[in-house]
Amino acid sequence: MLILGIETSCDDSSAAILDSERGILSNIISGQDNIHKPYGGVVPELASREHITNLPLVVDGALSAVKCAMGDIGAVAATYGPGLIGSLLVGLSYGKAIAFARKIPFVGVNHLEGHLLSPFIEEGGVHYPHLGLIVSGGHTSLYSVKGQGNYELIASTRDDAAGEAFDKVAKHLGLGFPGGKTVDERAKLGLPGAIHFPRGMARREGFDFSFSGLKSAVVRYIEENGIPDSETAMNNLLASFQEAVVDSLVDKIEKVVERFSTPMLTMSGGVAANSRLRAKLSSLAENKGFTLKISPMKYCTDNAAMIAFAGY
Numbered sequence: 438m439l440i441l442g443i444e445t446s447c448d449d450s451s452a453a454i455l456d457s458e459r460g461i462l463s464n465i466i467s468g469q470d471n472i473h474k475p476y477g478g479v480v481p482e483l484a485s486r487e488h489i490t491n492l493p494l495v496v497d498g499a500l501s502a503v504k505c506a507m508g509d510i511g512a513v514a515a516t517y518g519p520g521l522i523g524s525l526l527v528g529l530s531y532g533k534a535i536a537f538a539r540k541i542p543f544v545g546v547n548h549l550e551g552h553l554l555s556p557f558i559e560e561g562g563v564h565y566p567h568l569g570l571i572v573s574g575g576h577t578s579l580y581s582v583k584g585q586g587n588y589e590l591i592a593s594t595r596d597d598a599a600g601e602a603f604d605k606v607a608k609h610l611g612l613g614f615p616g617g618k619t620v621d622e623r624a625k626l627g628l629p630g631a632i633h634f635p636r637g638m639a640r641r642e643g644f645d646f647s648f649s650g651l652k653s654a655v656v657r658y659i660e661e662n663g664i665p666d667s668e669t670a671m672n673n674l675l676a677s678f679q680e681a682v683v684d685s686l687v688d689k690i691e692k693v694v695e696r697f698s699t700p701m702l703t704m705s706g707g708v709a710a711n712s713r714l715r716a717k718l719s720s721l722a723e724n725k726g727f728t729l730k731i732s733p734m735k736y737c738t739d740n741a742a743m744i745a746f747a748g749y
């Protein structure tokens with residue numbers, strides 16, 4: 438059976454075709470970074486209007502990439518939430534209309550379930566049980582995944598999401614929006630120990646995360662010292678900030694795997710693309726002897742392949 442996946446929860450319009458036998462056949466994404474860049478964040482009304490224009494094009498693109506037509510589709514899966522309500526409505530209504538007109542099943546998919554299962558897309562099936570970390574623009578959450586649809590929240594952020602911290606710091610430094618990828622690339626050229634920033638919740642009990650104290654510390658540093666005027670100083674600042682984000686995530690995960698003695702941990706969401714986080718979590722997995730499954734890069738940020746997969 439072919440399943441059409443649709444994702445419009447934020448500012449990416451995406452459509453994917455999943456074959457129940459062969460896996461993902463196509464996954465087309467149309468981003469809106471240029472539309473929102475001048476505002477330093479996503480403008481919901483602009484996002485939903487862009488989806489209206491772009492979604493039909495990405496759906497056609499996903500179908501024609503695999504030389505099939507709407508008549509070949511056996512089911513539709515679309516994100517129903519969480520996300521920007523206007524953006525969600527576009528993809529949800531579009532998907533429901535196709536399913537209704539063609540008399541095929543429609544499945545509403547939770548966006549976070551899409552992220553959570555994305556590390557398994559290329560395997561075809563999901564391994565249970567495991568612990569699943571979602572680190573995205575809106576969420577930093579750790580789930581105990583016991584079976585299909587059986588998810589228990591173990592920890593989440595008390596304030597900002599990890600991706601939000603990357604974006605806010607980048608914005609303060611005039612590095613554009615969204616900032617995660619730029620920070621990652623420039624941090625590779627800097628010294629992670631150059632400036633010491635706080636590791637959120639490090640001394641607190643429990644497994645929750647926190648990133649707003651770190652963000653404020655970076656903003657205070659910029660207020661006191663100004664925006665770095667050399668490439669080297671900027672790269673050192675970014676590397677030091679990124680190290681604090683990565684350390685606070687990895688240190689909490691270490692406590693969690695000790696407590697739950699898990700055989701497998703997964704990581705998904707946009708920040709899972711971060712090279713330093715991928716490297717440090719991989720070393721932790723090696724030291725502690727658990728299997729680490731990270732979403733393939735192309736399935737870290739928002740995409741319809743993960744929605745089609747979770748829907749299936």
Ligand SMILES: Nc1ncnc2c1ncn2[C@@H]1O[C@H](COP(=O)(O)OP(=O)(O)OP(=O)(O)O)[C@@H](O)[C@H]1O
Pocket residue numbers: 446447519520548552572573574575576599600601603604615616617618621706707708709710711712737738739
């Ligand atoms: N290499 C990277 N390093 C760090 N952060 C990154 C990297 N690449 C992308 N990001 C961050 O990932 C976030 C986007 O991820 P994603 O699309 O999964 O989030 P979202 O859909 O906005 O949020 P949610 O899924 O919680 O609703 C942005 O905050 C972006 O800065």
Ligand SMILES: [Mg+2]
Pocket residue numbers: 548552573574738739
């Ligand atoms: Mg997302």
